[in-house]
Amino acid sequence: MSKINWKFYRPYRDKLVDKKNEILSRIFDKRKKDVDLDPSKINRILFLRTDGKIGDYIISSFIFREIKKYYPNIKIDVVSDKSLEDLLKLNKNIDKYYIFDRKKFFEWRKAARILKKNNYDVLLDSTEGLKYKQFYLINRINAIVNVGYNKDGYKIYNKDVKQNNTLKMVEIYKQMMKSVNIEIKNTMYDVPVSKDSERNVKKFLDENNINEKIIALNFFGASRGRKINEKVALIIIKRLSKIYKDYRIIILDSPNDRETIYNILEKTDNKNILFFEKSRTVLDSISIIKNSDLVVSLDTAILHIAEGLNKKIMAFYGPKINKNKWRIKEEGNILIDYTESRINDVDFEKVFDKLSYENNLSAI
Structure with a gap:
């Protein structure tokens, strides 16, 4: 058959x-x-x-x-x-x-x-x-x-x-x-912060001697075409580690992709790449983002959380994501558009070469 x-x-x-x-x-x-x-x-x-x-x-x-x-x-x-x-x-x-x-x-x-x-x-x-x-x-x-x-x-x-x-x-x-005669003036996002998550994330940061210079890194979008595989993840980690030499990178949780996260950690062999294994909900990711200096993500939920917390962002936008409606503000951030339908078809070596040429990336 x-x-x-x-x-x-x-x-x-x-x-x-x-x-x-x-x-x-x-x-x-x-x-x-x-x-x-x-x-x-x-x-x-x-x-x-x-x-x-x-x-x-x-x-x-x-x-x-x-x-x-x-x-x-x-x-x-x-x-x-x-x-x-x-x-x-x-x-x-x-x-x-x-x-x-x-x-x-x-x-x-x-x-x-x-x-x-x-x-x-x-x-x-x-x-x-x-x-x-x-x-x-x-x-x-x-x-x-x-x-x-x-x-x-x-x-x-x-x-x-x-x-x-x-x-x-x-x-x-x-x-x-x-349309129902209610005028809205202040459009600042309200990002919820959990006291339990704050306490747990602080303990994780203290145990790993992290008190500053943190990059929160998200590899997984909602659809299959926006989930980064191990090979591409390792390229991104390598390039970020080279640009931001003194920074610790914390990979944000995705419960359905834990096996991929563990494989990535095993293959990086880099003590500066960490994962908060006790993470249980998006509230834990919010607390990690709150403590970060830079957020790198292709998932729009993480991007909007980071924007609501006023963080510097490196965002990856695919061709199917509307270039205006859902886009975060460009001022102060790094927005990268790729034309491939799947994130894993993107040549990230070229992406980072171009970024390094066009921007002073090391200055967060």
């Missing part, structure tokens, strides 16, 4: 999935009457973070603070999958959060029954793409106003912010809030 050529199968599979989502979404897409709300009379808002994207949550974190600052009586709820739970529980501006397993439809039904009872005035859905489960949830919750992003043509959203790739995502979030 011949093997399936996944390279050619995936595009057809993705089209079928998209078509299924579109058809089912239309079933739950019931028209909502357009309503102009007075923010002083809004009682409760629900934020959909059902995609569970950490970077998106960090970017939008200023919203919760600003609402509470000017409208303290508004109750703020968030519904998300488990990937955001550790961050949500530390946000003092969120009144209640709901966690469910987005892979199981019966969990969506359960969440819909619970959330409908809260009688939301506003529901904000900033997720991209079409997922029929989202439309089902929004339909059942039945908030007075549903605010969407890039949901033009769908009736269930009586407020919609159109896609605009020239704007940063921060500005898009501001527009979403403005």
